[in-house]
Amino acid sequence: MVDKSALLQGFSRHVEKGDIVGNVLIHRALLSQLERDAREGLISGEIALDEIDKLKEFSEKYLFSLQVVGNAGGNPDEEIRRYCAERGCIIVTADDMQKRVCEFMNIGYVFIEPLQDSFSLDKFFDENTMSVHLKEDSIPKAKKGRPGSWQFVNLSEIPITSMEIKRIASEIISDIKYIKNSFIEIERKGSTIVQLGNYRVVITRPPLSDGWEITVTKPVTRKSLEEYGLSDKLIERLRERAEGILIAGSPGMGKTTFAQALAEYYMKLGKIVKTIESPRDMHLPPDITQYSKNYAEVGELHDILLLSRPDYTVYDEMRNDEDFRLYIDLRLAGIGMIGVVHATTPIDAIHRFLSRVDLGTIPGILDTVIFISNGEVDKVFSLEMTVRVPLGMREADLARPVVEVKDFLTDSVEYEIYVFGEQTMIVPVSKTKTNSVEQKITRAINIAIPDADVKYENGEYVVTIPKTEISKYNRRVTTKLKKLEKKHNIRIRIRLGE
Template sequence: MNKKIVLDTSIIIDGIISNKIENNEIDEGSEIIIPRLAIDELQSQACKQREHGFVGLAELRRIREKCKIHNIDVRIAGGMPTPGDIKLAKNGRIDSLICAIAEEEEAILYTSDYIQYLTAIASGVQSIFYRSVTSSEFDIENYFDENTMSVHLIEGVEPLAKKGTPGNFILEKISNEKLNKVVLNEIINFLFSTRENKKVSNIEISFDGCYVLMYKNLRIVITFPPVSNKIEITAVRPIKKLTLKDYELDTKLIERLSSDAEGILIAGRPGSGKSTFASSIADHYVSNNRLVKTLESPRDLQVPDNIVQYGSFKNGYERVADLLLLVRPDFTIFDEVRRIRDFELFADLRLTGIGMIGVIHANEALDAIQRFIGKIELGLIPHVIDTVIFINGGKIEKIYELKLTVKVPTGMIEQDLSRPVVEIRDFYSKEVEYEIYSYGEENIIIPLKNIDKKTAGEKNNRINKLAESKIREVIGRFDNQAEIKIISNDKIRILVSKDKIPKIIGRGGSTISEIEKILGVKIDVEAKVPSIGDEIPFSISESGSRIYLLVDEEHIGKKVNLFLNEELLASNQIGKRSKLKIDKKSEVGRKVFNLIMSNNQDALKIYESKGD
């Protein structure tokens, strides 16, 4: 059948078309269209003494010669590239213009670039992909040896590899030759072309500028503009498959994993061996006749064949999670929990009764728990997570168990301060190392391990600072100049302007009672009576939204009191530029501004504050 064929640069360089013409695989009477852009690109490469330029130009000559013999028309189409097109060539501009020529000519685009092929199909342009006959030379497995954990191929950089084991590896060059765009595209083409040979198990993630796929047992991440500024290929090989016996776990932990634990977090830094441990737990559950599924994207866990691995649906697990409820697994491994919706989904599935094992990035064991705070209610955390296992260097470094209780938090005294407290215990010693509870509207995490009198005092200081911040926020609604003194863990004294006291107390003490309820402490309210010293002369200036009271430099850093007649307006410190700044929009600012407008600023007085 006669047809129009547009060639892109990649298939010209590969020398495929001349062979197809020679073998009568392109019908007589067809028309081959060569984009002017492709010719210019090959000429540019040849001028830079690059082999691909010479190879491509030689292939064009062969195409013309063979087309004459086989009665196939050859035509050049499209204009010269603009300076802007050349500048954006690395970002795929030339490829995009060639694709546009195929669309305009209503022709079939022939390419050896799989990304170009996918782009054409997505754009509604007919396209045929041919892999290079030499693509086996670009098998990414060639960069691996028996000690390689991962390979990192970056445009313009020598190929790198991490070699060793989790917690004990080095990053080293595996060649002194820098990788260029052509070589990386050949590797990408090889990876995608092997799909026909069933070597690629699945393309897990695909969007503009990124692909994540599985090639044999390798997880491959490919990025290119616009996601990254250059082409990068990262290939990660799973560590040796292990069982729980290989971790030499004691019987207590195995018993907990087998019966008691149903909300497990496996935490650790990237490359620490979290997923390997998760796979070993999956294998353990299967061997104990439990039905196990996984939620993962990409699906790269090394699990037994009778475990079905579920991936995300359009970058989300919601619909797949609905399916899990119908399938009714005993346990689900969630690899990895990182987005806000993932935390919510993990909690939802756990609360339906499904046993959950979550793999999560964390620098310390406690960090894994903290990542759930704020995403689900504090009181639900122990019902969602009962065990945290922290992996470091492929070994278990820390195990926590969580429990919810109602008690007076450590460091507090009064019984009426009792509240729900999440206790985080060391699995082996059963010692409570942390407490998590709500104080006002804040969630507080208090470390308790090895507390002596000194550290207890430091802990109480931290509580006091948090409490003071919260108290100041609430009381500031009535008097933003209030002074706060913490008398004990359950009692404070606030000093406010005399005229603010009725508002804080409220009718029949209703307002102060509500404040005490919010803060969880008893409050004494007293009038602020400053101890004043000598009067300080000053001048007034304005600038934008500020009023400035200017004093002599000798008063810099001193605390002063600003009075309007006998009313204390503010107690502040003189700044570095001998100024007392007042915001015009504040209550004090409005009063001072009104005095200025009424030419009555003499009613303002500044006095030194004694003892400061």
């Protein structure tokens, strides 16, 4: 009698090879469970039913009996063991737990191992392959290259059939038990996500998709932080100050690869590092514990991380409110956080936090935003809180808390974030506009006071006039500056220099 694990392992291939002979029994409780699974859209249920169809075909070809026995209902594994204990038949299984229980109950069993010619994803990949894309009735394709520089390549000129892609899905599921670090991460109606060694496999089927589809990804590069060529200033910040780090970028640009390198960097500094992933996609040393959000509630992960007290937690692929809330809560609790989000620009990544947290807490939650493009660090922002009049406002009583988003390397303000009315504003500070206005103010003042200096500081333009030339500051100069204030909606302040 076969159980579900034997069907998923590809029991029919063992029959076809002659490794196992004799009549085959299928328990009705198992058949009922497989029917429920298939109706609910679980791929494992459909694969197991397809295996039974193969056994029926082989029973006619190789002249053995295929019978459905027992009563529906109950736990299939328990019902199978009870039936075999009463009648002395042998259980065929690929499940270690089933094997152990059979030994304890003195029930005969055959434990099947994977065949030597079992399916391997390696044949689809070479050293440059990032991902493989298989869909029924379509030509198999592979994405080759590196993040930000890749191309699609046909793997065959013949479209893959529905039967072939189902066979591949079956072999992926059956290989899980025999490849280290392999497991079904998520199984939902119409989709299954599998971690198979270094491969991440996404299987979809109707009605979720319009046909069977398998997408397999494999990390092409594994880089250390030193290989990114980061500036000494940024390395020092990551080592000494950064505790609310956000890694952003478009899909496929290398965000997870950088997060992986950063996690290993902190581990080498003697920090305790843990990750939250969904699914687990990073390949890290054993010293770094990887948690799956699919196997624990958010509250459970929250308690585990607070009690285990890691120095840094890497939160890969933050998508929904629940992910952001957990990141925010852990960061406010004092845990160093490294979040990974999809974003087309660095400011878009910050924007995803604004609707989920008060503006005043943003710099405490996010202090460093690292934008990844084409596998390299493209932009780094730092966030600081100040109280002043935002750029473009003139009245002193309009002063308010302003979050300055600065280019970390140049320390220049690129965006201002503040609350105006009930709306949170993200206002770009245009360098072109600033420089243009500075030039106009400089021309207006230098006609009368050549040594005057003009600088943009904290949302206003400061004109510094040397003490020796203050007598030249007359009504005519004042009138010009007031016209510029009104025209460009800016604020100009006069300061006495040395």
